[in-house]
Amino acid sequence: MGLRFTNSPLDMLNGREAPPAHYLLKIQSFNSLLRSCLEKYSSDKFEVGDYKWRLTIYPGGNKQRGGQGHISIFLTLVDTSSLPVGWELHAVFNFFVYDQLRDKYLSLADNQLRRFHAMKTEWGEAKFVELQVFNDSSNGYLINNACVFGAEVFVLKQTRKAECLLTFEKPNVGSYTWTINRFFAQTCFDHHESQWFVAVGHRWRILIYPQGYGDGKGNSVSVFLSLDESSLPANTRLVVSCIIRMFDQNELKADPFEFTGDNHFGESCLLWGAPKFMPLSNLRNPKQTYLVGDTCVMEAAITLFGTISTVS
Structure with missing residues (x-):
């Protein structure tokens, strides 16, 4: 479920002043990226919990996953070849978009808890935020053709006993x-x-x-x-x-x-x-x-x- 409005930008699901703890991606010319032949942009690698990750943005939506008319955002676990056979990990993560008018980082109401393993190294939101809402400058996401996305990732250590x-x-x-x-x-x-x-x-x-x-x-x-x-x-x-x-x-x-x-x-x-x-x-x-x-x-x-x- 992506970010939506009911009456005003203040109806966003979650908002806070503190930036995401683990990664920020600022795009200076979003419309140029949207019109380019690039379907997606993947960030540089960043490390959280002794693992390496990438943040991927689909400016026109991930159409294979039903993201038309939205911005899609995904978290990918990378450099998995060094992990042991049969590896798996659970991580709680959340995505953010910056409201530049109100100085708030907005996100989904619930953090995502997902299981990463060799057959599933990527999770995300195909319909993170509607493009029509995103492009309306009064909402604060896209100002002077610039925008900011972010991510937080918390890896659950496997200390479980049974x-x-x-x-x-x-x-x-x-x-x-x-x-x-x-x-x-x-x-x-x-x-x-x-x-x-x-x-x-x-x-x-x-x-x-x-x-x-x-x-x-x-x-x-x-x-x-x-x-x-x-x-x-x-x-x-x-x-x-x-x-x-x-x-x-x-x-x-x-x-x-x-x-x-x-x-x-x-x-x-x-x-x-x-x-x-x-x-x-x-x-x-x-x-x-x-x-x-x-x-x-x-x-x-x-x-x-x-x-x-x-x-x-």
Whole structure:
């Protein structure tokens, strides 16, 4: 869709005082160019985003693309022979025409987002601005047979990530119970580690800090669940719901003290848990029986709902 008027030049779609950031093309004798045998004029190369481009103007319109009676304008990606096989890039671009009477650069309302590749190196507007409107000097585009066009190009860097989620029809459930003796007596260690155990098809272990870790240091028992990375397929994360429990040893039917949460275990997150699992005051409360004779009983219950694989 090209630039048009409704009632006056002020009805143009977009206008600003700042010139285009990347390229300006000034034509001193537009009518001579229009009457010449040149169907189009292509600018010198300019560089944006580590790529080289040209701006092409069809003063009488690109007739092959239906631009009769208009000025056509196109952006072309050049020097593509040095790019790797299968290359492609996405760019946001816009075209401008200068209103010399009002000192405004006018453009389409929406920037153009296009995909450039080996089979498509040029995009543009066949009907950028109507020639009848352009030639009317009261509109400010063509003054003393001179005019100015411009372009801005912003290349989108390919930082996109993608993933594929596979959920199981029936979640995989597993658990492990661990009795910890000499809970506070082993003062040479700041934490206890369970043996590795297999649950939901992967290797895990529980880590517990009797005097706390991180935000729980000195005020809470901290508990974490660790995944063995060697049991995890490459570029895969696990969609897991975890419950870490400490049992009341005198009231076996009583509800345990527990922490519940969801997590995606993977290469970037192999350890998950609760720095403030249980206040130390609760654990040492003589009315509570989570700790009996310096022994406590922990459980990790793991539910695997699915996997997430990274897609390149």
